[in-house]
Amino acid sequence: MLVLTRKLGESIAIDDHIKIVVVQIKGKQVRLGIKAPPETKIHREEVYKAIQDQNTEAAQADLSSITNLANELNKK
Amino acid sequence: MKIKTTRFGELEVDKKDIIEFTEGLLGFENLKKFFIVDPGDQTLILWLQSIDDAATAFPIIEPKIFQPNYMVKLLPVELNSLNLENLQNASVYTVLTIPQNVTEMSANLKAPIIINNRTKNARQIVLQDSKLEVRFKMYMDLKKYIVNFASDDSKRTNVAAPAKEQGPTVVHANMTQSQSSDKNSTPEAN
Numbered sequence: 001m002l003v004l005t006r007k008l009g010e011s012i013a014i015d016d017h018i019k020i021v022v023v024q025i026k027g028k029q030v031r032l033g034i035k036a037p038p039e040t041k042i043h044r045e046e047v048y049k050a051i052q053d054q055n056t057e058a059a060q061a062d063l064s065s066i067t068n069l070a071n072e073l074n075k076k
Numbered sequence: 077m078k079i080k081t082t083r084f085g086e087l088e089v090d091k092k093d094i095i096e097f098t099e100g101l102l103g104f105e106n107l108k109k110f111f112i113v114d115p116g117d118q119t120l121i122l123w124l125q126s127i128d129d130a131a132t133a134f135p136i137i138e139p140k141i142f143q144p145n146y147m148v149k150l151l152p153v154e155l156n157s158l159n160l161e162n163l164q165n166a167s168v169y170t171v172l173t174i175p176q177n178v179t180e181m182s183a184n185l186k187a188p189i190i191i192n193n194r195t196k197n198a199r200q201i202v203l204q205d206s207k208l209e210v211r212f213k214m215y216m217d218l219k220k221y222i223v224n225f226a227s228d229d230s231k232r233t234n235v236a237a238p239a240k241e242q243g244p245t246v247v248h249a250n251m252t253q254s255q256s257s258d259k260n261s262t263p264e265a266n
Contacts, residue, residue, distance in 0.1 A: 039153045043202060050210040051187045051202065051264050052089070052103035057173045058134045058184075059104070063083055065174040066135070072178045073219050 082131040083123070084113055084244040093248055094127065101171075101200045102187065107132060110198075114246035118222065121172065121246060124189065136169040136189065142217035147161055148188055154201055158192045167191040171200075173211065181218075182211035 004012060011021040017037050024031035034042055079089045095110045109127040120141055126132040136217055139146040150160075160166055168190055170183040186208040191198040 017260045037088075039151050041151075041202065041204065043204075047186065047202060048102060048137075048212070051184065054173055054182070054184050054187075054210050055101050055134065055171060057175075058171045059132050061135050061172070061174040065178070066115065066117055066119055066121060068176075069121075069174055069178040069181065070117055073119065073222055 079111070079125075079127055079132065080130045081113070081125050083133055084115070084125070087113065087125075087244065087246055089246050090248070092196070093246055095196050095198045097198050097200070099199060101134070101189075102202075104132065112136075113244045115244045116248050120218075120222070122169070124169070124171075135172040136172055137183065137218075139168060139170045139183065139185065139188065141221050142183065142214045143185070143212075146185060148185075148190065148201075148203065149205070150190070150201065154199075158190060158197050158199060159195050160190075160192055163190070165193050167193055169210075178210075179215045180213065181215050182209075183214045184210050185212045186210045193206075216251055 006012065006022050008022055008025055011019050015017050018040065019035040021029060021033040023033045028031070036042065077089055077091065078086050089111050095112070097108055098247050099105065100107050104126075105252075107126045107128045110124050111127065111183060113123040113125050113133070115121075115123065121135050121137050124134040124136050130151050148163060150163070155161065158166070168188050170185060170188050172181060172183050174181045185208065187200050187202045188202050189198060
């Protein structure tokens with residue numbers, strides 16, 4: 001992994017169209033500004049982790065889960 | 077071809093019904109080939125069954141069933157990656173978690189599964205809209221839909237009847253197509 005040191009207000013350019021700026025440093029938090037073409041997907045990494053977890057949990061369902069659900073849905 | 081599955085036993089799957097996820101699903105990157113099973117029960121839940129692993133299947137449902145206003149907006153690069161010009165020829169599903177307490181069930185609105193009905197290429201696409209939830213609680217919405225659906229006489233046989241006895245069926249290409257190109261599809265989805 002490439003590691004670079006940057007000061008407040010400094011930035012990093014990736015390819016020709018992506019720019020990441022250090023906007024604010026406060027204690028243990030760093031605020032980053034990202035300038036990128038509209039087709040670039042930018043997500044906090046936790047989003048991917050949350051989706052992975054949801055997929056893993058989803059795959060644990062079996063037909064008895066559906067029976068439970070059907071029974072519950074049938075209750076008035 | 078015959079495919080063995082843990083949940084549904086051995087099923088006969090037509091080659092043209094095989095859905096290919098070139099990148100797999102998040103957390104399941106090694107599983108590339110799937111097909112959709114309709115167990116024919118009243119919950120309207122389908123299963124995205126792995127061909128590579130008999131034990132892996134995801135319960136899925138069409139989001140318009142419980143969230144009529146849900147709209148998928150894809151970036152041009154995402155449409156391109158599925159060889160789509162718009163979502164007219166695509167099926168959209170959300171992955172469901174069904175915990176022991178079923179009223180806590182949730183649907184992943186943040187990362188729906190998009191299938192090109194023609195090429196059968198598919199991806200789980202993470203949408204940019206930050207308001208969309210990974211675990212959207214939708215039990216009550218589903219219940220409401222099923223109660224309304226069951227009270228509609230023309231559709232009664234589909235839902236009010238107890239689970240069909242014929243067992244699970246594989247959802248065919250043209251079946252999903254007719255669902256997604258019905259009159260309710262919105263032009264904004266393009």
